[in-house]
Amino acid sequence: MLLNDEVKMLRQVPLFAGVSPAKLKLLAFTSERVGYRAGDVLFQQGDVGDSAVVILAGRADVVVEGAKGPIKVAEIGENAIVGEIAILCDIARTATVIAQTEVEALRIGKDNFLKLLADFPEMTIEVMRVLAQRLSQTTMELTEARNRLVKSGA
Amino acid sequence: MLDQNLSRYIWTHTRPQQLWILFVVAVSMIPYFMSFNLPKMIVNGPIQGAGFEDPNATQTFSRIAFDLPWVGNIVLFDGVEVTRLGMLMALSAVFLGLVIINGLFKFYINIYKGKLGERLLRRIRFTLVDQILRFPPATFKRIKGAEVSSMVKDEVEPLGGYTGDAFVAPALLGGQALTALAFIFVQSVPLGLITAVLVAVQALIIPRMRRRLLVLGRMRQLTARELAGRVSEIVDGVNTIHSYDTSNYERADISDRLGRIFKIRFDIYQWKFLVKFINNFLSSITPFLFYSVGGYLALNGQLDVGQLVAVIAAYKDLPGPLKELIDWDQLRQDVQVKYQQVINQFAVDGMIDPALQDPATDTATARLAPPLAAVNLSVMDDSSAVGLNRVNFALYPGQAVAIVGTAGSGSEILAEALARIVWPTGGKVVAGEADLLTLPEALTGRTITYADSDTYFFFGTLGDNLLYGLKHAPTAPEGDDTAALTWNRKESLLAGNPHYDSACDWIDYASVGANGPEGLLPAVFAVLDTVGMTKDVLDLALRSTVNPANHGDLAQSIVTMRHTLHDTLLEQNLDGLIVPFEPGAYNVEATVFENLLFGNAILPELRSGVITSNPYFRQVLEAQGLGDRLYAMGIEVARNAVELFSDLPPDHPFFQQLTFMTADDIPDYQLLLQKLDSGSAAATEADRAAMIRLSFDYIEPRHRFGLLTADLMAAIVAFRAVFLDGLPDDLRQGIEPYDPDGYIVSGTLLDNMLFGRISQKYRDGADRIYAAVAALLPKLGLYDTVLAVGLDFHVGAGGKRLTNAQRQKLSMARALIRHSDYYIFNRPLSALDGRVQMQLLGKTLEFLRQGGRDPGIAWVVSSPRMAERFDRVVVLDRGTVVDDGTYADLAQKNGVFKDLISS
Missing domain, CATH: 3.40.50.300 (P-loop containing nucleotide triphosphate hydrolases)
Structure with missing residues (x-):
């Protein structure tokens, strides 16, 4: 896959939707193109986050270590970005990501990502928008979960 | 301890040799004076005809006879009767013979003096270093290494040259001067007195004036030594200088010192030439007195003209030796000052007793x-x-x-x-x-x-340094008595140096429980393990370029290991990690240039930056039709780079990703592209070469511009064979081709094990390969050998x-x-x-x-x-x-x- 194809894929990622193709090309060029085989670990929960990954092809499982062993919490596929939270706020990886099939991905280094945010405010706003959406989604889910808890407890 | 007085020091250590050389010099005077007399004999005898008035007259040549008291006349050789022409030839032959003899004497004396001087220099230098080794520890807080080394190396150097002349020169020159003076006295006492007075004035005034020169010389020595110390400080402290931005302070200090040295040296010149002027003046005032006073005496009839001419002729021989004698005295004082300066620095209280350092086995x-x-x-x-x-x-x-x-x-x-x-x-x-x-x-x-x-x-290898603490005394018996070794030992003795052989084995194997060099490696590996350094050493080994000839069949084992490594990676499902070099295939993980050459460039002119100026390379490139294609590819690379990076400030971190050009190049390429696109001017040869060079660093999986077609890759592969086959003789040694079955001497050990490029495709590919290699080495029995290669790593200055x-x-x-x-x-x-x-x-x-x-x-x-x-x-x-x-x-x-x- 060539740079131009990668740019097309990146444009599908909501986070980068507002970023101009030229900048996306730069992002793609400065990122590392990596491949994983099925079963390879993209991130390990608890490790220090040094990069975010955009899946270009293939599928991966997001797994969290639970009390009774690993719990699969989500499945991600093409155009998904994972790991961006850990590099934004310097926390350890909150989940493990394992390739389910063979995965082609673009690995964006932490420094490059932050530099990009600093240089292109439109991208920062986009990131904020996505994060805010996720937060409201989470809040909603939390409220629902509480309500259910109250009902079942009552 | 070194004697305070240099002459005494020299005399103590070279007395027999000095006496011998004095004797040889005295003997050499005989043919020397004989050769003076000979021209007169040739001119007066055979040429002007004295004693040959009759054309058939003959004379006796080479009759050797003595008149001894009580014994009477002894004739050793009756001589031969020769004619005038015969006499001319015979005397000329004698003259030639004397010239040769004099030359040989001179040759012998000079060599002997040189040897004497060098030996003494060796002795002094050794004594100085020996003293450094015996300084009490606190001394080293005060002294600067560079100053001490400049003393040992430079400041005692003139002593060697002086040693040979220390006694010979005054004897010889003094003798010559006295002879000439005596001759003048014999001719005329008043003129003799005049000469004696003037010589005395010269001998008194000149050295007095030169005293100032000595003071200046001492200052020059000290300032030069300090300069050496400062330069080495700058070298040692260069990181501090850079981090505190004090380089200009250092510049100012150096400039200041150089200014002082210049002033001292200039002063020295002024004095030196003033002294020279006065000296010359005094020497030429003597003839003036000869002409005026001697002429006056001659006019008054108190001196006959013949005597006056003889005095003037004799005087010609006086200023030469006298001047040399004064020069010698100057050298003596100069060297004496230098010597004292040095040994005072080395006179330290509380020196360690030499007996405590005796190498006792x-x-x-x-x-x-x-x-x-x-x-x-x-x-x-x-x-x-x-x-x-x-x-x-x-x-x-x-x-x-x-x-x-x-x-x-x-x-x-x-x-x-x-x-x-x-x-x-x-x-x-x-x-x-x-x-x-x-x-x-x-x-x-x-x-x-x-x-x-x-x-x-x-300074040396890691292994040398690791074993440094075991080298107390030579353990192996010294080698066979080769001529070189015997010579070494004899010379060491003559210069008062110890005659240990530093080349023989000094490692004390017994002290580490080993019985010889073979037993040493396990002990070395054990300590490396203990201090957690094994991985570092392995790493150094894998990244070092070795000459496999020094390590037995290492090369063969490494070549075999390529296949084993491939199989191992296959087993672990990692076979895609290495993209191997294959003579008939394009290696996508390697650069275009590596694919073109398919080997390591050893000659600088074949490196990727300059190879475009190599006529042979260009000729093959054009013949294969690759010139245009790579040029087009280079333009695309430039276009992509300009598009990606032209908006970024030059210090942007993204430029680190740009391997084939720097931020400063971007505007140049931008202009070039504009020029080419507008068609305003055709591409020059330089433009073309620049673009082709740009294409050299391209790696498709890394840069992903999509510029390599199957067709182009095939053309590049085809180029290899043509380029290698027709390689002119002068370039044949300049390239080491990748041979799947051969060891690449110019590559690192790791390069040779992989024989390919690590694929960019897999995350942590390099780490995984490294782990696989490290795991494979013990299985193949190569671990120790490779670790031993790591011990050959050069640690650099001070490690x-x-x-x-x-x-x-x-x-x-x-x-x-x-x-x-x-x-x-x-x-x-x-x-x-x-x-x-x-x-x-x-x-x-x-x-x-x-x-x-x-x-x-x-x-x-x-x-x-x-x-x-x-x-x-x-x-x-x-x-x-x-x-x-x-x-x-x-x-x-x-x-x-x-x-x-x-x-």
């Missing part, structure tokens, strides 16, 4: 009497600050003692004193009853091992090619490989993080007690918590011992130690 088994102890030990530094105050401490074999204290507590000084690095100013350090300073170094240097945080390594942590680990390894009775460690691993320090500490204590050994260990720990691993803890505070006991006890007790561990 029988001490190998000798032991120190236990315990190693400080008795009322006080140490003050030169500013009288107290480092230790009446400290009593004993270390017994079998004990492991932690010495704890903060930075100013004196704990480090105690360790240094125990290791004899710092000398007590009060009290003493003893082994049993004996004062440590009175014991030979051959004993203490083997039974006590010391390592601290301040590592020093000698600077190693990291700080590696240096400290190596220093520790160098200490641990020695089997001693006592080990003194002075925060030896402070560059490592606490966890690793703790781990290595445990491994070290274990290692030292292996095999039933039971040494005494004193360890100045960098953190009080590390003391937990020791039998006994000694706490120092402000130069005194404040606590002594087990860790558990001290941790309970209220005191300094409790404060230290809780802080």
Whole structure:
């Protein structure tokens, strides 16, 4: 896959939707193109986050270590970005990501990502928008979960 | 000790040779004076015809006869009768013979003097270095290495040249001058007196004037020495200079010094030529007096004209020797000053007795009497600050003692004193009853091992440095009595140097429990393991370029390993990790240039940056039709780079990703592209070469511009064979092709094992390959060989090619490989993080007690918590011992130690 194809894929990622193709090309060029085989670990929960990954092809499982062993919490596929939270706020990886099939991905280094945010405010706003959406989604889910808890407890 | 007086020093050490050379010089005078007389005989005799008035007259040639008292006339040789022409030829032949004899004498004398001088120089230099080795430790706080080395190297150099002339020159020149003077006296007493007075004036005034020159010379010597010291300071402290932006301060200082040196040197010139002028003036005033006074006497009839001519002729021979004599005196004083300057610097109080450093081989088994102890030990530094105050401490074999204290507590000084690095100013350090300073170094240097945080390594390989602590005395018998060795030994003796053979084996194998060089490697590997350095050494080995001829069949094994490695990776499902080089295929993970050449460029003119100017390369490139295609490719690369990066400021971190050009190049390429696109001007040869060069660094999976088609790759592969086959003879050695079945000497060990490029495709590919290689080496029996290659790594000046942590680990390894009775460690691993320090500490204590050994260990720990691993803890505070006991006890007790561990 060539740079131009990668740019097309990146444009599908909501986070980068507002970023101009030229900048996306730069992002793609400065990122590392990596491949994983099925079963390879993209991130390990608890490790220090040094990069975010955009899946270009293939599928991966997001797994969290639970009390009774690993719990699969989500499945991600093409155009998904994972790991961006850990590099934004310097926390350890909150989940493990394992390739389910063979995965082609673009690995964006932490420094490059932050530099990009600093240089292109439109991208920062986009990131904020996505994060805010996720937060409201989470809040909603939390409220629902509480309500259910109250009902079942009552 | 060196004599204060240089002439006496030279006389003491070269008396027989000086006498011999004086004798030879005296003998050489005979043919020398004979050759003076000969021209007159030739001109008067055969040429002008004296004694040959009759054309058939003959004369006797070469009759040798003596008139001896009481014995009468003795005729050794009757001589031969020769004619006038015969006589001319015979005398000319004698003249030629004398010229040759005189030349040979001169040749012999010069060589002999040279040898004499060089030998003395060798003696002085050796004595100086010998003294450095015997300086008391405190001296080294005051002296600068570069200044001392400039003294040993440069400042004593003129002494060699002077030595040969020290006695010969005054004898010879003085004799010549006196002869000429005497001759003048014989001709005319008044003229003789005039000459004598003028010579005396010259001999008095000139040296007096030159005294100023000597003072200046001394200043020149000192300033030059200081300059050498400053230059080496700049080299050593260059990081400090850069980080504090003081380079201009240093420039100013150097310029200032050079200015001072210039002024001194210019002063010297002025004086030198003034003296020369006066000297010349005095020499030429004599003939003036001869002409005026002598002429007056001749006119008055008190002197006949013949005498006057003879005096003037004789005087011609006087100024030459006289001037040389004055020059010699100048040299003498100059050298004497230099010599004194140097030896005063080397006259240090409290020099170590040479007997203590005698290389005794029988001490190998000798032991120190236990315990190693400080008795009322006080140490003050030169500013009288107290480092230790009446400290009593004993270390017994079998004990492991932690010495704890903060930075100013004196704990480090105690360790240094125990290791004899710092000398007590009060009290003493003893082994049993004996004062440590009175014991030979051959004993203490083997039974006590010391390592601290301040590592020093000698220029050489890692292995050499690791084994440095085992080289006390030559162990193997000296080699066969080859001519070279005999010569070495004889010369050493004549120059008063020791005649150890530094080339023979010095490693004391027995002391590490090995019975020879073969037994050494396991011991080396064991200590490397203990200090956690095995991986570092393996790493160095894999990244180093080796000459496989030095390592047995290593090359063959590595080539075989390529296949094994491939199979192993296949087993682990990692086969895509390496993209191997194949002669008939394009390697997508390698650059276009690597694919074109398919080999390592050894000649600089074949490197990727300049190869476009090589006519042969260009010719093949164009013949294969690749010139245009690579040019087009280069333009695309430039276009992409300009598009991606032209908006970014030049210092943007993204430029690190741009491997084939720098931020500064972008505008140039932008302009070039505009020019080419607009068609305003055709591409010049330089433009074309620049674009082709740009295409060389392209790697498709990395840059992903989509510029490599299958067709182009095939053309590049086809180029290889054509290029290699037609390689002109002068380039044949300049390239080492990738041969799947051969070792690539110009590549690293790792390159040779992989024989391909690590694919960018998989994350952590390099780490995985590395792990696979490391796991494979022991299986193939190559581990030891490769590790031994790592021991050949050159550590650079002072070990600077190693990291700080590696240096400290190596220093520790160098200490641990020695089997001693006592080990003194002075925060030896402070560059490592606490966890690793703790781990290595445990491994070290274990290692030292292996095999039933039971040494005494004193360890100045960098953190009080590390003391937990020791039998006994000694706490120092402000130069005194404040606590002594087990860790558990001290941790309970209220005191300094409790404060230290809780802080």
